[in-house]
Amino acid sequence: MAKETTIITVSAEEANLKDIEKEVEIQDDVTQQGCRQKMLKVMNHIAFLISLVCLILADIVVFMLTLTSCESNSEADTIYHWIGVTIGILFVLEVGCRAFAMGPKLFFSSFWNMLDVLVVVVTLAVELAADNTSGGIIAVLRVARVVRIFLFLMKHGSKVKNNLQAILKNDKTSLDFTLRILRSLVDSGTLSPENTSDVEKIIAIISSGKLYEQKIQLNEKDANDQELQAYLDQTFQPRATTDITRKTLRPLMSVKRVDAPLVSNLDQRIQVSMNSYQSPAVVNLIAQAHRWDFDTFALLNEVGTDSLFVMGMYIFQNSGLVAHFNMDVTKLQNFLFTVSSHYKAYNPYHNQLHGADVLHATNWFLRHGGSLEKTHQVTKLELLAAMLAALVHDVEHPGVNNNFCIQNSLPVAVLYNDLAVLENHHVSAAFRILSRDDCNILGCLSDDEFREVRRLMISCVLATDMSQHFNKMNQFKVQHANGALDYSKKEDRTFLLEMLVHFADVSNPAKPSNISFKWTHLVVEEFFRQGDLERSKGLTIGPMLDRNDTNIAKSQRGFIQYVIRPYFDIFVEAVLPANEASMLGGHLSKNLTYWENVPEDEKLWTLPKEYGNAPPIPPQVEEAAFLEEATNIGLKL
Secondary structure: OHHHHHHHHHHHHHHHHHHHHHHHHHHHHHHHHHHHHHHHHHHOOHHHHHHHHHHHHHHHHHHHHHHHOOOOOOHHHHHHHHHHHHHHHHHHHHHHHHHHHHOHHHHOOOHHHHHHHHHHHHHHHHHHHHHHOOHHHHHHHHHHHHHHHHHHHHHHHHHHHHHHHHHHOOOOOHHHHHHHHHHHHHHOOOOOHHHHHHHHHHHHHHHHOOOOOOOOOOOOOOOOOHHHHHHHHHHHOOOOOOOOOOOOOOOHHHOOOEOOOOOOOHHHHHHHHHHHHOOHHHHHHHOOOOOOOOOHHHHHHHHHHHHHHHHHHHHHHHOOHHHHOOOOHHHHHHHHHHHHHHOOOOOOOOOHHHHHHHHHHHHHHHHOOOOHHHHOOOOHHHHHHHHHHHHHOOOOOOOOOHHHHHHOOOHHHHHOOOOOHHHHHHHHHHHHHHOOHHHOOOOOOOHHHHHHHHHHHHHHHHOOOHHHHHHHHHHHHHHHHOOOOOOOOHHHHHHHHHHHHHHHHOOHHHOOHHHHHHHHHHHHHHHHHHHHHHHHOOOOOOOOOOOOOOOHHHHHHHHHHHHHHHHHHHHHHHHOOHHHHHHHHHHHHHHHHHHHOOOOOOOOOOOOHHHOOOOOOOOOOOHHHHHHHHHHOOOEO
8 A cells, every 4th residue: 555655646746747847848938939029029120120231231341342352362351351250150140049039940931031041151151261262262252242132131121111211200190100010020021921921912902092892702692693793893882983975965065054943932832841740640650750660651641742851850859959059940941841852753762751761760870779879979969960961861863873974974973073973962962952041050050060060961971872882881890890999089980970871871671571672662663764764875774774684682682682781780780789780680681581582583573562552653754854854963053
């Protein structure tokens, strides 16, 4: 028993010794790693790099002096020789220290580092032997020195330049700072060749300004669907500007500028709208506008083309904006009615009801389901700007998209240089209306407050440009994931409101099916009318715009799956409470499932009866009158 006990005791002691040895090894590794990091920091310091440059210059001077006296055996040759030996030893020490700092495995994984070591060692060896050797060895020495100089300048030149620039000239922007740090990382030699290549690609992407651009990748089922790919690329990707040509739908010189028409009998017509707003049936209905599933089509059935007016009056008064800013109620009525009348009634989709719907969704996010006014520090002034942006975001929409305006050089595209053409026009039209004294609801603001509201309105309306969808989405994704959004900062709240108004604009797929499918019924008709016009004019019909060939279910499935769902997952789930995000996500999933189950060969689609009666589609105006309106929107003062 004693013997066994002894054996056990010894084994325990051995185990303890092994643990101690292992702990010592770990501590040694940590110490060694710390020494390496400190040495690498010293060797990458600007003072050390400048010293190396001076050493290189000294090497060059000695090399040139050696050339001038290489055929004599003067005392100077001996001095040059030993200076060269000293410089060679210093270079060997520099390479050895760098190998230790990086770690031998990483250091010698680089071809240039291995070649550098070879040149330095051979140079020193030849220098040591040169006193008793022939001219052939001297020639090798000269070549080795030249190669060493070339290698150093190639490896360290940009690093020294970057560090000197950082000292002598501060980075002007955060982008300059980021690129300098990345370039310094590449120049440090601490990265493997693969990682160096990756960082260089990152530098190229950041420098190109295309950091948040995304190539839309279709899944395996849709991989060969060129029409769907073209639809997504042309609608939701940044557009290249096009040259203005003589081929336009109407010669520009024949068009005269016209003033935006004033609404006739404004007081009488507003009184009619106010009577609708104050009727018991509408009061009971609009009181439900705090709900996400509020049915704007029910409001349309009650008040017709006064839907935007009624929604605007209710939200501006119920939100406390009128009282907070001491807003002139008469001017608010004039403004709402005028904006409503500037939405084109002949558009199936982009009409005043769409304006009312987006205003409702924006209000819900800010004040009810999302309560972002409280949770994200949104101020009353910012609340006012976001509501106004939602209200006017599609005012005077001509019923054709940006691509049509650009490709056919309509005046509005010429005016805004093919950039966010309609969005620029919408916000411009809004401020033309606000500039009228009887509609100027912002007259109650100070100059600074007005400038801030104008800045925010412009930002939010321009953010509804579909070609910026993925850029904005990916920018928010990166910043949110890295905790870079600080809503105590005005610029980050601006970004939040831009994302919010844009989602409100495209949020129909996240509505209950009985509401969502009615909007689908209207939007595809508007798209088809543009396709009909393009066919009539002998133009190329845009993707998903051909009434005779478009598969509606496929277009809706693609829109939800590749555009709305990713945006929802990134933005909505980041800003909404879990229960509200789940509710919207449930509607989105249900609607996507519906479209996925529509047979592939069923191109035509009509609203199923179980989702209610289809909303009325405005009669189509004559082609000439339609083009007259589309052309004139870029010419109104």
